Amino acid sequence: MSETGKSVFLVDKQTGVETELPVMGGTIGPEVVDIRSLYGSTGMFTYDPGYGATGSCESGLTYIDGEKGVLLHRGYPIEQLAEQSDFLEVAYLLLNGELPNVAEKAEFDEAITKHTMVHEQLSQFYRGFRRDAHPMAILCGVTGALSSFYHDPTDIADPKQRMIASRRLIAKMPTLAAMAYKYSMGQPFNYPRNDLNYAENFLQMCFAVPAEDYEVDPVLAKAMDKILILHADHEQNASTSTVRLAGSSGANPFACIAAGIASLWGPAHGGANEAVLDMLNEIGDKSRMAEYVNKARDKNDPFRLFGFGHRVYKNFDPRAKVMRETCHEVLGKLGINDPLLEVAMELEDLALKDQYFIDKKLYPNVDFYSGIILKALGFPTSMFTVLFAVARTVGWISQWKEMIEDPTQRIGRPRQLYTGPSVRDYKDLSSR
Ligand code: SDX
Numbered sequence: 018m019s020e021t022g023k024s025v026f027l028v029d030k031q032t033g034v035e036t037e038l039p040v041m042g043g044t045i046g047p048e049v050v051d052i053r054s055l056y057g058s059t060g061m062f063t064y065d066p067g068y069g070a071t072g073s074c075e076s077g078l079t080y081i082d083g084e085k086g087v088l089l090h091r092g093y094p095i096e097q098l099a100e101q102s103d104f105l106e107v108a109y110l111l112l113n114g115e116l117p118n119v120a121e122k123a124e125f126d127e128a129i130t131k132h133t134m135v136h137e138q139l140s141q142f143y144r145g146f147r148r149d150a151h152p153m154a155i156l157c158g159v160t161g162a163l164s165s166f167y168h169d170p171t172d173i174a175d176p177k178q179r180m181i182a183s184r185r186l187i188a189k190m191p192t193l194a195a196m197a198y199k200y201s202m203g204q205p206f207n208y209p210r211n212d213l214n215y216a217e218n219f220l221q222m223c224f225a226v227p228a229e230d231y232e233v234d235p236v237l238a239k240a241m242d243k244i245l246i247l248h249a250d251h252e253q254n255a256s257t258s259t260v261r262l263a264g265s266s267g268a269n270p271f272a273c274i275a276a277g278i279a280s281l282w283g284p285a286h287g288g289a290n291e292a293v294l295d296m297l298n299e300i301g302d303k304s305r306m307a308e309y310v311n312k313a314r315d316k317n318d319p320f321r322l323f324g325f326g327h328r329v330y331k332n333f334d335p336r337a338k339v340m341r342e343t344c345h346e347v348l349g350k351l352g353i354n355d356p357l358l359e360v361a362m363e364l365e366d367l368a369l370k371d372q373y374f375i376d377k378k379l380y381p382n383v384d385f386y387s388g389i390i391l392k393a394l395g396f397p398t399s400m401f402t403v404l405f406a407v408a409r410t411v412g413w414i415s416q417w418k419e420m421i422e423d424p425t426q427r428i429g430r431p432r433q434l435y436t437g438p439s440v441r442d443y444k445d446l447s448s449r
């Protein structure tokens with residue numbers, strides 16, 4: 018962040034007192050008004066519930082231009098990464114700031130592969146859940162429990178320990194997620210296999226059964242890897258901000274990631290991919306689409322069209338475009354003719370022509386098509402957000418590491434506008 022030499026002035030109309038606030042600049046994107054001196058000079062806070070216009074930190078990981086539908090990871094466009102890179106390479110890029118060379122890539126892939134197993138005792142945690150427990154509930158609980166296996170040696174002030182914790186989480190999240198799926202199916206857990214890459218390994222841990230050999234379908238593995246790339250990181254979204262805030266107190270990184278999983282679960286955030294499928298199933302066919310678009314338009318109806326709209330993207334979510342192409346690719350290669358894809362495409366077409374959606378700039382987001390591909394890959398709806406969490410663990414831990422390494426970092430502690438009762442004296446029970 019650098020001084021721009023510009024500043025803005027707050028003028029108190031009553032007193033005429035002016036408060037000068039410096040404008041700071043980054044590499045690309047909106048400049049920021051540095052308000053750190055505001056309370057000291059005016060006795061006032063800013064007010065921005067939902068943080069729609071508030072920069073909570075300085076970051077070099079991901080840049081989004083919502084108007085132009087741009088998403089960059091360390092400067093590389095998401096479309097290029099999705100087409101030419103692989104998920105672990107994007108993980109390396111987010112963690113370290115640069116794409117790895119041949120040796121660095123080999124070392125990182127090897128390190129992640131060798132950390133995919135979890136402590137054998139951890140499998141006992143799963144047995145405490147009901148079989149019908151939502152896999153996100155299981156993943157949230159078990160990830161938090163991981164902190165009890167590594168709490169002592171994780172000195173987050175030590176860069177080496179931070180990198181070990183980061184690699185452990187990236188490596189183990191697919192294993193924990195696959196175990197949550199197997200548990201919900203009543204099938205035995207599969208151990209990771211070191212002869213498979215990250216996406217292949219995840220698919221085999223989810224879908225292999227002891228009764229027969231399991232061959233990873235390269236088409237599905239490539240699609241899985243691309244879906245993980247598309248969900249890796251996304252600036253200061255709700256779950257990432259949760260991880261940063263939890264981590265700002267110095268909390269154990271495993272516990273911070275568990276907090277991120279909890280936030281991601283909401284249907285307004287990562288839970289939307291599950292909600293999209295439920296919505297498409299509820300709509301059922303084209304004849305009912307207009308009814309649902311009208312419900313989404315109706316201010317008195319809480320219904321929203323899941324998979325549409327975004328706090329930042331006021332144009333197409335670039336991930337949704339790649340996801341839509343992948344959707345057609347996977348279903349075409351698998352020869353699946355999913356009527357839900359027809360419904361989704363029709364719904365997208367209808368919504369994009371609807372004046373309400375045009376006025377509100379509501380476009381399909383990353384969640385709109387992901388569910389259809391995940392269903393084609395064989396995952397139940399309840400696993401969709403779990404897959405989002407597996408991918409986003411890379412972003413969460415990279416953002417956590419960036420925060421801890423920020424020399425200006427301090428505990429996050431927002432203020433408020435108090436609208437409760439003024440001071441008053443306690444009343445005895447007899448006089449109430
Ligand atoms: C993700 O932040 C990220 O980066 C998130 C994410 C990531 O990678 O981390 O991109 C992943 O969470 C994608 C979003 C998934 N959620 C959904 O698809 C759920 C449906 N979408 C909405 O709930 C909503 O669009 C949000 C939550 C995504 C964004 O909400 P905002 O920014 O708070 O916008 P808003 O609710 O203020 O909406 C602006 C207007 C409102 O109308 P008015 O009050 O101005 O009259 O648009 C309307 C909303 O009612 N609106 C919708 C709508 N989304 C917004 N109306 C109908 N259907 C919708 N989907």
